[in-house]
Amino acid sequence: MNWTEIDILNLVNLFKEKEYILLNGIYQANPLGIRAKIGYTNTFDDFICNLRKNHANVWELLICEGTVDPGKYWMLHPMNPLGTFKICPGQTIDAFKIGYHQNKYRALVQNRPIKGWRDNKIDLIYDEQKIGYGEGINLHHAGKHSIEINNWSAGCQVIAIETEFDEYMKEVDEHIAYGYKQTFNYTLFLEEDLI
Numbered sequence: 001m002n003w004t005e006i007d008i009l010n011l012v013n014l015f016k017e018k019e020y021i022l023l024n025g026i027y028q029a030n031p032l033g034i035r036a037k038i039g040y041t042n043t044f045d046d047f048i049c050n051l052r053k054n055h056a057n058v059w060e061l062l063i064c065e066g067t068v069d070p071g072k073y074w075m076l077h078p079m080n081p082l083g084t085f086k087i088c089p090g091q092t093i094d095a096f097k098i099g100y101h102q103n104k105y106r107a108l109v110q111n112r113p114i115k116g117w118r119d120n121k122i123d124l125i126y127d128e129q130k131i132g133y134g135e136g137i138n139l140h141h142a143g144k145h146s147i148e149i150n151n152w153s154a155g156c157q158v159i160a161i162e163t164e165f166d167e168y169m170k171e172v173d174e175h176i177a178y179g180y181k182q183t184f185n186y187t188l189f190l191e192e193d194l195i
Contacts, residue, residue: 001036001191003047003063010194011051012059020091020187026053029175031096031108031139032187033068033157034194035089040124042072042149044160048139050171062171064164068157068188071149075124083120083127085134085155087188090115095186098172101140106169108139111183116155139186141165157186 015022015030023030030051038045048066053059070084078084092114099109118132134155141159142152152158159165176182 001034001047001194006034006047006049006061006063006194008051008059008061011061011189014189014193015187018091018193021093021185022051023180023185024053025178025180026055026057027171027174027178028052028180029172029184030187031172031184032189033066033087034189034191035068037191040069040075040126042124043067043147044142044149044158048157048159048168050168052171052175062168064168065160066158067149067153067160069126069149069153070155071151071153072124073151074154075119075126076122078120078122079154080118080135081120082132083118083130085116085118085132085137086126086128087114087116087134087137087155087157088131089188089190089193091185091187093185094183096139096184097182098176099138101138105140107141107165108172108184110134110137114186 034047096108097111101107113133119127139157
């Protein structure tokens with residue numbers, strides 16, 4: 001999927017169809033991910049976005065290259081004996097809050113349990129059968145301009161380009177500056193949901 005194929009009004013309607021919460025205050029953040037349907041590639045082929053209304057009360061969408069899936073390193077070397085984690089599609093209320101990723105830089109860090117799958121087969125094919133919950137699932141960035149996921153994600157939502165992440169956090173900060181609550185819902189869609 002190309003970012004130009006993402007229709008904002010279609011996305012807004014999708015929230016309604018699935019009966020997900022969509023916050024509609026001016027600059028109120030709705031973090032979301034879109035998982036590509038092409039399967040496992042170890043590349044940043046997904047999108048991490050923020051949907052919000054601007055001062056003109058019109059929906060706008062920040063789209064960042066990213067991954068919502070674990071990278072090759074953690075697929076082959078699970079951090080958890082239950083297996084490598086991958087978020088399930090759906091919405092988690094109050095999923096994130098502002099904190100520090102690995103005590104290094106400001107990011108969105110996990111605030112409450114997030115549902116996903118655990119795969120401990122130690123291969124590069126993700127088994128989506130064992131339901132579990134992730135720990136330390138954050139929304140952060142990779143390198144300056146990363147191409148491969150590798151060990152950047154063990155289940156985190158990761159923006160590939162650092163400057164795009166900076167823009168993302170700017171919108172998060174605007175949400176806070178407008179006095180909205182300091183936790184963020186997170187919604188994960190599949191590419192096929194948008195087609």
